[in-house]
Amino acid sequence: MTDTALSDAAPSDAPEVLSGIRVLDCSIAMAGPFAAQRLGDLGADVIKVEPTTGEWQRHAAAGGATGNRINVSFLSLNRNKRSIGVDLKSAEGKEILYELVRSADVFLQNYRPGVAARLGVDYDTLRAINPSIVYVSISGYGEDGPYRNRPGQDLLLQAMSGAMLSSGSAGHPPTPAGQYLVDAVTASTAFEGVLAALFHRERTGQGQLVSVNMLDAITTLQMQELSVFTVGGVGQHRSEQPHAHVYIRAPYGAFSTADGYLALAMPDLHTLGEVIGEPSFLGLDTETDSWAHRDEIYRKTAERLLARTTAEWMEALGAVGIWAGPVYGYQDLVDDEQIKHNGTFIEYEHPTEGRITTPGFPYKLSATPARIDRGAPVTGEHTREILVGLGYDEESVDRLLAAGVVAAESVDSVVPAAATVPTASSGGGQ
Numbered sequence: 001m002t003d004t005a006l007s008d009a010a011p012s013d014a015p016e017v018l019s020g021i022r023v024l025d026c027s028i029a030m031a032g033p034f035a036a037q038r039l040g041d042l043g044a045d046v047i048k049v050e051p052t053t054g055e056w057q058r059h060a061a062a063g064g065a066t067g068n069r070i071n072v073s074f075l076s077l078n079r080n081k082r083s084i085g086v087d088l089k090s091a092e093g094k095e096i097l098y099e100l101v102r103s104a105d106v107f108l109q110n111y112r113p114g115v116a117a118r119l120g121v122d123y124d125t126l127r128a129i130n131p132s133i134v135y136v137s138i139s140g141y142g143e144d145g146p147y148r149n150r151p152g153q154d155l156l157l158q159a160m161s162g163a164m165l166s167s168g169s170a171g172h173p174p175t176p177a178g179q180y181l182v183d184a185v186t187a188s189t190a191f192e193g194v195l196a197a198l199f200h201r202e203r204t205g206q207g208q209l210v211s212v213n214m215l216d217a218i219t220t221l222q223m224q225e226l227s228v229f230t231v232g233g234v235g236q237h238r239s240e241q242p243h244a245h246v247y248i249r250a251p252y253g254a255f256s257t258a259d260g261y262l263a264l265a266m267p268d269l270h271t272l273g274e275v276i277g278e279p280s281f282l283g284l285d286t287e288t289d290s291w292a293h294r295d296e297i298y299r300k301t302a303e304r305l306l307a308r309t310t311a312e313w314m315e316a317l318g319a320v321g322i323w324a325g326p327v328y329g330y331q332d333l334v335d336d337e338q339i340k341h342n343g344t345f346i347e348y349e350h351p352t353e354g355r356i357t358t359p360g361f362p363y364k365l366s367a368t369p370a371r372i373d374r375g376a377p378v379t380g381e382h383t384r385e386i387l388v389g390l391g392y393d394e395e396s397v398d399r400l401l402a403a404g405v406v407a408a409e410s411v412d413s414v415v416p417a418a419a420t421v422p423t424a425s426s427g428g429g430q
Contacts (some may be wrong), residue, residue: 016043
């Protein structure tokens with residue numbers, strides 16, 4: 001793991017690719033904050049504009065992981081940001097936001113459709129203040145249309161996207177993904193949109209509106225699967241056995257072994273039959289019979305794989321070129337040698353939460369590497385700093401604080417506890 005102590009995070013000699021770019025993050029929950037965090041990781045000055053009581057995610061702890069003053073959900077999605085707590089429903093609070101917009105490059109929000117206009121922070125309003133602004137609007141189903149007011153929640157979008165019916169077994173409920181898949185891919189889509197719009201502005205000087213919705217994000221992610229359906233005319237037909245994907249031949253999925261689980265992907269049936277000792281596979285044609293006899297092949301493979309451990313099967317199958325791998329739990333993932341070699345997880349000290357171990361960056365840039373300069377802030381931690389930067393004097397800031405127009409918290413009152421990596425159940429099913 002890469003060890004980054006925030007107290008020692010002096011600027012390195014390497015430039016940051018988005019240095020000089022200011023992002024106003026008015027989003028909540030996961031998709032918007034995650035996209036903004038990616039921009040912050042690349043050096044953008046991300047200002048999290050949140051209510052004086054704090055963003056919604058501060059009060060919704062996934063897994064019950066509440067933390068000291070910042071729950072893990074918020075902590076994981078808001079590093080490399082400064083926080084200003086401001087009441088946007090007040091005239092003075094709105095003027096503070098407008099002042100920030102004048103010097104901003106990107107404005108990001110995921111309000112419910114219509115809310116931005118009611119608050120006076122819609123694209124047309126902000127473009128009039130700063131014509132070069134890149135304005136990102138994230139919604140569940142689109143800015144308009146028949147579903148505009150439906151809740152844009154991850155599981156609901158997974159269900160609607162058709163993805164659930166590409167795995168699992170016939171006659172059983174659909175199988176949701178084991179992660180916040182739609183939120184994550186929407187965040188990545190918004191991140192891509194921002195970079196493209198900034199590149200366009202670099203060439204032309206023109207800002208623009210970037211509209212992202214979760215339904216389109218999860219739908220277009222299935223480019224290959226949906227094209228097989230729309231172009232190839234092949235329907236989604238789930239097997240009786242729990243096959244991992246309707247458009248991939250058997251055997252394909254996770255199987256029990258003597259001590260855990262094994263993932264097995266598209267082996268040659270003759271070779272597989274020889275290795276696992278299943279004579280009925282020896283005369284089968286891989287390209288045709290693996291579709292025609294999918295349930296039978298799955299069932300017989302499952303029975304044979306119970307005879308040996310995951311490690312034994314990995315060695316035997318790998319020796320003949322069959323694609324097989326372990327099914328990990330989170331502890332297995334954290335401990336994996338390749339993960340450690342890649343520096344996938346990073347460690348740093350947070351002023352209120354202590355030692356933090358968390359996933360790092362999904363990209364590596366040789367000339368402009370991503371880095372962590374600050375952990376997730378407490379609500380309004382940087383309110384005074386940001387307002388002074390806008391030209392407010394200390395007396396004016398004190399007045400705004402007293403009136404409740406803005407909010408500010410300090411990190412000095414909490415001594416952080418040591419953070420540890422939780423012990424997860426083994427991916428071997430133990």
